[in-house]
Amino acid sequence: MPEAAPIRPVRLPNYLAYGSNDVLGAGAMAVISGWVLIFYTQFCGLSAGQAATIFAVARILDAFASPMIGYISDHFGSTWLGRTFGRRRFFILAAIPLLPSFALMWLPGQGFWYYLVSYVLFELVYAMEIIPFETLAAEMSSDYRTKAKFAGSRILFGQASAILAGFLPLWLINALGRDSADTFFYMGLIFAALFMVTAGLLYLFSWERHMPGGPAVAAERLAAGGAGQALSALYRNLFSTMRIRAFRLHLGMYLGGYISQDIFNATFTFFVIFALSGSMGQASGLLGTMYIVQFVAVIIAINLALRASPSRAYQVAAADFAVGVFALIGLWLLGVPATSPWIWAPIILAGLGRGALNYIPWATYNYMADVDEIVTGQRREGxxxxxxxxxxxATQAAAVAGVGFIMQAGGFISGAPVQSHGAILTMALLLGIGTVGCLMFGLWVSRRFRLSPATHDILMREIEHLRSGARTPSSPGAALVVEDLSGWRYDQLWGNNPVAGLAR
Structure with a gap:
């Protein structure tokens, strides 16, 4: 069994360096979800279907790459590179010189195959850096409040980068001209430079817990079994995470909150331009303002998550976002244009909800490896x-690709300055039904999610209780808590279950 990590103080530079890396994590996703469909269809001559195909192909390849990187990083500590640079942090260091691939995605005047290859390349580099990054909060601390602060720092930086993703096209449009495709290439260059700086800071100001024995044994098994056995072990390990009840519920909340935003982001710019008779500059300004409101909402959500139930905060946030979406659709039905001051009411409401929905799933994610540890007796952050x-x-790609395919089926014509009534109605339905439908799913799941500061404290005490050699619960109440979080009976915990075998 892994030993407890040595106590090492987490200071402000560690929080800031960790959080700053979400300029890549959230910033890249904000740019892609908000602008790539517009770039492909309005500036590169691709159809909405071709743009959607790029997302679909990239995600099929990522279905193998992302879990493989996580699995390898879990078992990389036995190698010389892993011992020298860190089993997680080596991948972060190696990704830094590859991050300019983001700018290549936005080079104008290329064809379908160029944009497909450049997008796939960046997605692989992104996975190589982000997956190890997402393990580091759990590696650096086991304390609930410290992890919540890591998540808060991360999301605040992510929201700051989203603000930049919203406003930067407007600033570049003013500098380069309304119809210049170079707007997006310069945006890509600026973000690529930020990605490299923040990844470097993350490497310098992070660390990993010591894991004696386990990685070396697993790596030897991996090498002895060959590539086929390694891939089989990888997906057994992957599917075993779904047998942790808290993680399944967490994923449901995560998907409800994030897919709703992906659909909204992918549709919003088109909706402003064609349904509300706005411009790309106005869409950029509205997105940027929404992200500013989200930044404020994250600060509020951090306090709520530390003091109360994350599920309750999630429910309030989802309701705010849904009301903002309905209000936006209502303005369109009333014929209110994007230039009206009334447009700011739904933007503010949606922003308040979206900010909290961004923070809460990542705050709860940092505790999933703790729930898994009481089931398997292992640490599997990777x-x-x-x-x-x-x-x-995968879900972002499905959302953005789905928006592309549905818009094309609804009559959207790439490059056209005006769209048909059917195409605009399709945008409105996507924005309303697509967004709110996903929010309703997340709300339904959140009512069953019971991880909180109080239940996490009980969980950590029971882990130490089992680590000391005990095999019965410290109290009946503690048993109920860990059984609810894990989804397993108490006598099946600490490796006495099929999940532990799959995880090896």
Whole structure:
């Protein structure tokens, strides 16, 4: 069994360096979800279907790459590179010189195959850096409040980068001209430079817990079994994470909150331009303002998550976002244009909800490896990070690709300055039904999620109780808590279950 990590103080530079890396994690996703469909269809001559195909192909490849990176990082500590640079942190260091691939995605005047290859390349580099990054909060601390602060720092930086993703096109449009495709290439260059700086800071100001014995044994088995056995072990390990009840519920909340935003982001710019008779600059300004509101909402959500139930905060946030979406649709039905001051009411409401929905799933994610540890007796942060990154990118791709295919089926014509009534109605239905439908799913799941500061404290005490050699619960109440979080009876915990065998 792994030993407890040595106590090492987490200071402000560690929080800031960790959080700053979400300029890549959230910033890249904000740019892609908000602008790539517009770039492909309005500036590169691709159809909405071709743009959607790029997302679909990239995610099929990522279905293998993301969990593989997580699995390898869990077992990389036995190698010389892993011992020298860190089993997680080596991948972060290696990704830094590859991050300029983001700018290549936005080079104008290329064809379908160029954009497909450049997008796939960046997604692989992104997975290589982000999956190890997502393990580091659990590696650096086991304390609930410290992990919540890590998540808060991460999401605040992520929201700051989203603000930049919203406003930067507007600033570049003003500098380069309304119809310049170079707007997006310069945006890509600026973000690529930020990605490299923040990844470097993350490497310098992070560390990993010591894991004696386990990684070396697993790596020897991996090498002895060959590539086929390694891939089989990888997916056994991957699917085993789904047998942890808290993680399944966490994924449901995560998907409800994030897919709703992906659909909204992919549709919003088109909706402003064609349904509300706005411009790309106005859409950029509205997105940027929404992200500012989200930044404030994250600060509020951090306090709520530390003091109360994350599930309750999630429910309030989802309701705010849904009301904002309905209000936006209502303005369109009333014929209110994007230039009206009334547009700011739904933007503020949606932003308040979206900010909290961004923070809460990542705050609860940092505790999933703790729930898994009481089930398996192992630390598998990399496996959970691989699943999270794969699910995040796969669902975002499905949402954005789905928007592209549905818009094309609804009559959208790439490059046209005006769209038909049918195409605009399709945008409105996507924005309303697509977004709110996903929010309702997340709300339903959140009512069953009971991880909180109080239940996490009980969980950690029971882990130490079992680590000391005990095999019965410290109290009946503690048994109920850990059984609810894990989904397993108490006598099946600490390796006495099929999950532990799959995880080896």
């Amino acid at each position: 496996s959970f990070a691989g699943v999270m990154t794969f699910v995040r990118k």
